[in-house]
Amino acid sequence: MDDSDEALMVRIARGDERAFRTLSARHVPAMLGLARRILGNAADAEDVAQEAMLRVWTHAPRWQPLAAFRTWLTRVTVNLCLDRKRRAPWVALEAAGEIVDPAPGAGEKAEHDERERLVQAAIAELPARQRTAIVLTYGDGMSNAQVAEILDTSVSAVETLLVRGKQNLRRALDSVIDKDE
Amino acid sequence: MQNDRFDEYLDKTVTRQTKAPPDDDAAIERVLKRLGGPLPRQKFPWWQLPNVLLDWQFAPAWPRVAVLAGCAAVGFAIGITGIDRRIEPADTAFAVASNSDLGSIVFEPEALTGARP
Numbered sequence: 001m002d003d004s005d006e007a008l009m010v011r012i013a014r015g016d017e018r019a020f021r022t023l024s025a026r027h028v029p030a031m032l033g034l035a036r037r038i039l040g041n042a043a044d045a046e047d048v049a050q051e052a053m054l055r056v057w058t059h060a061p062r063w064q065p066l067a068a069f070r071t072w073l074t075r076v077t078v079n080l081c082l083d084r085k086r087r088a089p090w091v092a093l094e095a096a097g098e099i100v101d102p103a104p105g106a107g108e109k110a111e112h113d114e115r116e117r118l119v120q121a122a123i124a125e126l127p128a129r130q131r132t133a134i135v136l137t138y139g140d141g142m143s144n145a146q147v148a149e150i151l152d153t154s155v156s157a158v159e160t161l162l163v164r165g166k167q168n169l170r171r172a173l174d175s176v177i178d179k180d181e
Numbered sequence: 182m183q184n185d186r187f188d189e190y191l192d193k194t195v196t197r198q199t200k201a202p203p204d205d206d207a208a209i210e211r212v213l214k215r216l217g218g219p220l221p222r223q224k225f226p227w228w229q230l231p232n233v234l235l236d237w238q239f240a241p242a243w244p245r246v247a248v249l250a251g252c253a254a255v256g257f258a259i260g261i262t263g264i265d266r267r268i269e270p271a272d273t274a275f276a277v278a279s280n281s282d283l284g285s286i287v288f289e290p291e292a293l294t295g296a297r298p
Binding site for chain 1: 192200205211216217224
């Protein structure tokens with residue numbers, strides 16, 4: 001039996017719940033990770049991943065295989081994340097930092113960790129679309145064309161989002177990291 | 182830190198921090214468990230409406246079709262006979278013609294000469 005995403009979608013469109021469970025088990029981990037990176041909140045990410053998969057189920061009869069299923073699902077997940085970001089501000093759960101280890105070399109490690117935390121905070125402070133473009137491009141290694149398809153925009157707009165995102169990161173981190181050197 | 186080194190550092194750090202995190206098995210399990218419950222009704226496009234009706238067992242049964250056809254026939258008969266009109270005596274139309282039209286034919290002046298009968 002053909003177990004490709006598209007074949008499973010055909011079966012789901014006919015109301016096959018077993019096919020839906022197979023597709024969910026295949027894609028929930030990735031969508032959960034993506035939502036967590038965009039939202040910065042594990043609980044919200046679970047809600048988004050669940051809602052995205054439920055949309056797969058309800059919209060399966062209308063789904064047309066114009067794009068790869070994974071691209072479509074990523075787009076649904078990203079849109080749900082952006083909707084959620086519009087409704088609620090970002091809360092950085094990891095902002096508390098870590099306890100400093102007194103072992104040898106702990107100072108360097110603490111400094112490194114502090115930098116990492118600053119970069120993470122700066123990424124979290126980016127506007128949602130800029131952060132999403134950066135996560136998809138840098139984190140998932142997608143091309144600008146793929147990101148444009150997911151964000152429903154043009155390639156040049158994605159390039160602009162990436163440039164502005166990096167400018168904002170540089171602005172946020174420049175002074176802090178220069179002082180350390 | 183030099184600009185090019187800073188850019189390099191930024192690229193590496195952003196790439197590392199935006200990488201997909203290791204799978205959170207507990208969270209995955211929770212989501213899959215929630216998806217295992219009763220699923221909502223699917224949304225069908227309008228061009229698949231006949232299939233939807235069949236799926237919902239709304240297919241018409243023959244007795245109902247016969248009743249519907251009977252009602253349609255009765256309605257057609259009522260429409261043809263005009264049961265909603267006022268019932269008039271059968272000779273009304275003839276009486277009107279005999280009282281007025283016949284007189285005008287007899288006593289109307291001739292068109293060219295104006296002579297009256």
